[in-house]
Amino acid sequence: PIVRLEDYRPSDFLIDTVELDVKLHPTETRVTATLTMSPNPSGRSGAPLILEGDELNLKSVSLDGRVLSDEEFEASPHSLTIAQAPQQAFTLTIETEVNPTANTKLMGLYRSSGNYCTQCEAEGFRRITYFLDRPDVLSVYTTRIEADRDEAPVLLGNGNLVESGSLDDSSRHYAVWHDPHPKPSYLFALVGGSLGRVAKTFTTMRGREVELAIYVEPGKEDRADYALDALERSMRWDERVFGREYDLDVFNIVAVSDFNMGAMENKGLNIFNDKYVLASPETATDMDYTHIEAIIAHEYFHNWSGNRVTCRDWFQLCLKEGLTVFRDQEFSSDERSRPVHRIAEVKTLRARQFLEDSSPLAHPVRPNQYREINNFYTATVYEKGAEIVRMLKTIIGEEDFRRGMDLYFERCDGTAATVEDFLTAFAEVTGRDLSHFARWYEQSGTPRVAVKSHYDEAAQTYRLDFKQSTSPTPGQAKKDPMAIPVTLGLVSHDGSPMSATCDRVDERGVFLFDKAADSITFTGVTSLPVPSLFRGFSAPVKVSLDLPNEELLVLLRHDTDAFNRWQSAQTVAMRLLASLSVDGSAKGEEIEAYAAALCSFIDQDAEDDPAFAALVMTLPSEADIAQEISQDVNPDAIHRARTELRQRLGTACSRRLQRIYDAFTDSGPYSPDAVSAGRRSLRNACLDLLAAADSRAGEALASAQLESATNMTDRLASLSVLTTLPGQAREDAIAQFGERYRNEPLVIDKWFTLQAAIPEDGTLERVKRLMEHPAFSISNPNRVRSLIGSFAMLNQVQFNRADGAGYQFLASIVLRADELNPQLAARLLTAFSTWRMMENTRRKHAEEALRSIAQKPNLSRDVGDIVSRSLEES
Numbered sequence: 037p038i039v040r041l042e043d044y045r046p047s048d049f050l051i052d053t054v055e056l057d058v059k060l061h062p063t064e065t066r067v068t069a070t071l072t073m074s075p076n077p078s079g080r081s082g083a084p085l086i087l088e089g090d091e092l093n094l095k096s097v098s099l100d101g102r103v104l105s106d107e108e109f110e111a112s113p114h115s116l117t118i119a120q121a122p123q124q125a126f127t128l129t130i131e132t133e134v135n136p137t138a139n140t141k142l143m144g145l146y147r148s149s150g151n152y153c154t155q156c157e158a159e160g161f162r163r164i165t166y167f168l169d170r171p172d173v174l175s176v177y178t179t180r181i182e183a184d185r186d187e188a189p190v191l192l193g194n195g196n197l198v199e200s201g202s203l204d205d206s207s208r209h210y211a212v213w214h215d216p217h218p219k220p221s222y223l224f225a226l227v228g229g230s231l232g233r234v235a236k237t238f239t240t241m242r243g244r245e246v247e248l249a250i251y252v253e254p255g256k257e258d259r260a261d262y263a264l265d266a267l268e269r270s271m272r273w274d275e276r277v278f279g280r281e282y283d284l285d286v287f288n289i290v291a292v293s294d295f296n297m298g299a300m301e302n303k304g305l306n307i308f309n310d311k312y313v314l315a316s317p318e319t320a321t322d323m324d325y326t327h328i329e330a331i332i333a334h335e336y337f338h339n340w341s342g343n344r345v346t347c348r349d350w351f352q353l354c355l356k357e358g359l360t361v362f363r364d365q366e367f368s369s370d371e372r373s374r375p376v377h378r379i380a381e382v383k384t385l386r387a388r389q390f391l392e393d394s395s396p397l398a399h400p401v402r403p404n405q406y407r408e409i410n411n412f413y414t415a416t417v418y419e420k421g422a423e424i425v426r427m428l429k430t431i432i433g434e435e436d437f438r439r440g441m442d443l444y445f446e447r448c449d450g451t452a453a454t455v456e457d458f459l460t461a462f463a464e465v466t467g468r469d470l471s472h473f474a475r476w477y478e479q480s481g482t483p484r485v486a487v488k489s490h491y492d493e494a495a496q497t498y499r500l501d502f503k504q505s506t507s508p509t510p511g512q513a514k515k516d517p518m519a520i521p522v523t524l525g526l527v528s529h530d531g532s533p534m535s536a537t538c539d540r541v542d543e544r545g546v547f548l549f550d551k552a553a554d555s556i557t558f559t560g561v562t563s564l565p566v567p568s569l570f571r572g573f574s575a576p577v578k579v580s581l582d583l584p585n586e587e588l589l590v591l592l593r594h595d596t597d598a599f600n601r602w603q604s605a606q607t608v609a610m611r612l613l614a615s616l617s618v619d620g621s622a623k624g625e626e627i628e629a630y631a632a633a634l635c636s637f638i639d640q641d642a643e644d645d646p647a648f649a650a651l652v653m654t655l656p657s658e659a660d661i662a663q664e665i666s667q668d669v670n671p672d673a674i675h676r677a678r679t680e681l682r683q684r685l686g687t688a689c690s691r692r693l694q695r696i697y698d699a700f701t702d703s704g705p706y707s708p709d710a711v712s713a714g715r716r717s718l719r720n721a722c723l724d725l726l727a728a729a730d731s732r733a734g735e736a737l738a739s740a741q742l743e744s745a746t747n748m749t750d751r752l753a754s755l756s757v758l759t760t761l762p763g764q765a766r767e768d769a770i771a772q773f774g775e776r777y778r779n780e781p782l783v784i785d786k787w788f789t790l791q792a793a794i795p796e797d798g799t800l801e802r803v804k805r806l807m808e809h810p811a812f813s814i815s816n817p818n819r820v821r822s823l824i825g826s827f828a829m830l831n832q833v834q835f836n837r838a839d840g841a842g843y844q845f846l847a848s849i850v851l852r853a854d855e856l857n858p859q860l861a862a863r864l865l866t867a868f869s870t871w872r873m874m875e876n877t878r879r880k881h882a883e884e885a886l887r888s889i890a891q892k893p894n895l896s897r898d899v900g901d902i903v904s905r906s907l908e909e910s
């Protein structure tokens with residue numbers, strides 16, 4: 037069945053309070069739900085009461101204290117219907133039994149390393165009890181959890197702890213938690229287990245004391261310190277920047293090792309994939325620390341953007357996710373380097389969201405239909421959703437943005453809102469009509485903006501002609517022009533300031549481009565400028581510019597906008613890589629000019645901002661190049677092209693690279709701060725290029741670094757360089773690393789990933805062998821994604837093998853995983869979203885693999901949905 041936005045109607049019943057009594061047991065957990073309910077005045081009167089369930093085992097139902105007979109209701113594992121429901125307030129009591137040990141889908145109540153935990157978003161609560169499991173039904177929850185004291189000494193729920201104690205004459209104990217804030221069922225959570233704890237007290241801006249605690253596997257407490265610190269910084273930041281204060285006496289975070297996604301913002305009880313909590317210099321890289329900080333912030337920020345203001349229905353998912361990603365990105369930018377963080381965001385946006393937008397899985401930021409909502413927790417909803425919020429801020433300005441946010445939070449607090457409610461707040465505070473802008477939520481596909489420039493030397497004017505278009509996407513053949521904020525400026529060839537003006541560009545340098553074509557003219561332009569367009573990546577569009585490489589490279593040297601300095605070098609590199617891949621043409625002079633520009637950049641600027649320099653020195657990935665070429669893609673040719681350019685670059689700059697490599701030797705104790713991390717990333721970028729230029733020298737450098745490294749960042753970077761150099765040294769290094777970290781699953785994940793990404797013929801066999809490794813488990817999402825997900829997503833040449841073996845392998849794993857965990861299987865399957873852009877032979881093999889999946893009976897809805905959309909003719 038397909039769910040459609042236009043079919044939305046309010047629930048016929050409301051649930052005011054929920055009392056849950058959960059008696060934890062490994063295989064027979066008893067759940068008693070007591071619901072105080074009433075007909076919804078805005079629902080249909082006299083409608084039957086239909087509660088959702090999923091694989092539930094019903095034990096009893098009572099209405100107002102009277103046990104119902106079998107004739108008075110109808111029940112199946114997936115629904116409970118009372119045809120003649122009362123027309124006034126009533127109390128419904130439902131007893132169900134669930135088996136958390138058998139729950140391999142990791143939705144609802146399940147066990148991870150023996151601990152009990154829950155995941156209810158989007159529709160997991162119905163796997164615990166029958167319910168109106170939809171985000172617009174808000175209730176006040178009281179949860180009583182009972183368990184064996186030995187098995188689960190720690191018992192956690194939403195809200196504040198109100199009572200706890202032992203049961204007489206038994207090994208069991210209990211805790212009662214009460215959450216005063218009405219919430220939808222997807223924000224429910226409970227945890228029971230044996231866990232270590234770190235904690236500190238936080239005093240809010242109005243002087244409330246809050247106990248912050250993080251629970252982890254016993255013995256790993258010290259690895260939670262960084263996350264705890266990030267939580268405190270997030271709370272302070274949300275007070276300062278958005279005026280948002282926390283609203284309970286405790287804020288708990290629990291790390292679990294089996295988790296489908298990154299983390300979950302359950303009210304007062306966030307549950308995290310442990311890879312986004314646990315960190316130590318020995319086991320985590322700088323990138324891990326960055327992600328931990330961002331995700332801790334993200335889940336905390338949901339307390340307002342998601343929990344206090346939630347979503348009316350799942351079509352509004354971007355209302356909380358896009359906004360919260362925007363908020364966490366702003367936090368990270370303030371805590372770290374704004375331009376460096378912005379570049380990293382855009383890299384992921386392009387790699388994941390632009391890819392999705394050009395694939396058979398393309399959908400609007402607010403989709404208007406779905407078969408399986410879990411398949412819409414996508415880069416489009418999250419990352420493009422965040423870009424829309426950022427564009428809104430760019431268009432209306434910082435002050436009005438804050439006023440609009442304040443109005444939105446105030447007006448929608450305690451409600452289940454829509455994208456319209458959000459935009460209305462900004463329309464009201466600015467008096468602007470945002471209806472054209474709202475198209476960003478409706479129209480899928482990445483707009484293309486083509487720009488042509490004309491300089492009139494005599495008149496001293498400079499004209500820019502803009503054109504926009506968007507290619508058709510599934511279900512949307514015709515496209516309309518979008519409201520695109522273009523932040524821009526003119527740069528002179530020698531970097532001297534330009535005083536040109538244009539009345540279409542406001543004082544912040546923003547031009548709103550909202551027609552199919554438009555032109556703007558600058559006056560007082562005394563010399564030929566280079567246009568710096570989409571500064572800071574002001575809109576999620578693809579840009580094509582009619583400028584030659586040497587003019588673009590002026591921006592690398594002279595632009596005041598760091599993003600465009602980086603972008604200009606990337607654009608030139610991409611042009612070279614694409615033409616090298618397509619016709620193998622040498623382009624000798626152009627490559628030399630690019631290498632010369634990079635060498636002088638390294639000389640002059642690298643040491644001033646090492647993190648930024650490392651980004652400039654990193655070439656577009658093979659997947660990026662494939663996306664740029666976008667048809668008849670041959671991954672082998674792309675791999676050869678990128679290897680060649682790396683080698684040319686490394687050779688041209690080798691003296692400078694070596695000098696920085698030697699000068700940036702780490703000293704002193706490890707610190708994950710952005711400045712120290714930047715130094716390491718520059719040094720490791722140098723190592724990568726040095727090894728590309730000279731594999732013998734590279735092997736020696738990398739081996740030495742692997743030996744002497746004092747932290748995981750440097751160790752992994754050197755091992756990663758070694759994996760590009762076939763031979764015994766590499767195999768020994770891989771084996772030693774695996775041995776050293778055999779008891780550290782999160783490090784073994786990195787080890788799996790490195791090996792899965794080796795661009796050589798033997799890799800598929802290696803991946804299959806690693807599936808036999810004792811640390812691997814097909815039921816643990818982190819393991820599966822590290823080994824198999826990385827193979828499919830990172831290893832362009834081997835996943836897309838010309839003989840189709842990579843595709844067949846992934847198809848077989850998807851089918852196996854689907855029997856245990858459909859969400860995980862569906863995620864893996866999205867690796868096929870690039871299949872239509874491949875050259876003929878590969879395309880045929882990919883299609884065969886997809887069809888072999890589609891033909892299987894009993895596919896989950898998750899996999900069935902992805903496979904059928906992937907095969908649909910667009």
Ligand code: ARG
Binds near residue numbers: 155296299334
């Ligand atoms: N709301 C979570 C977040 O912070 C994501 C949870 C999605 N889970 C799922 N099973 N679809 O982004």
Ligand code: ZN
Binds near residue numbers: 334338356357360
């Ligand atoms: Zn989120």
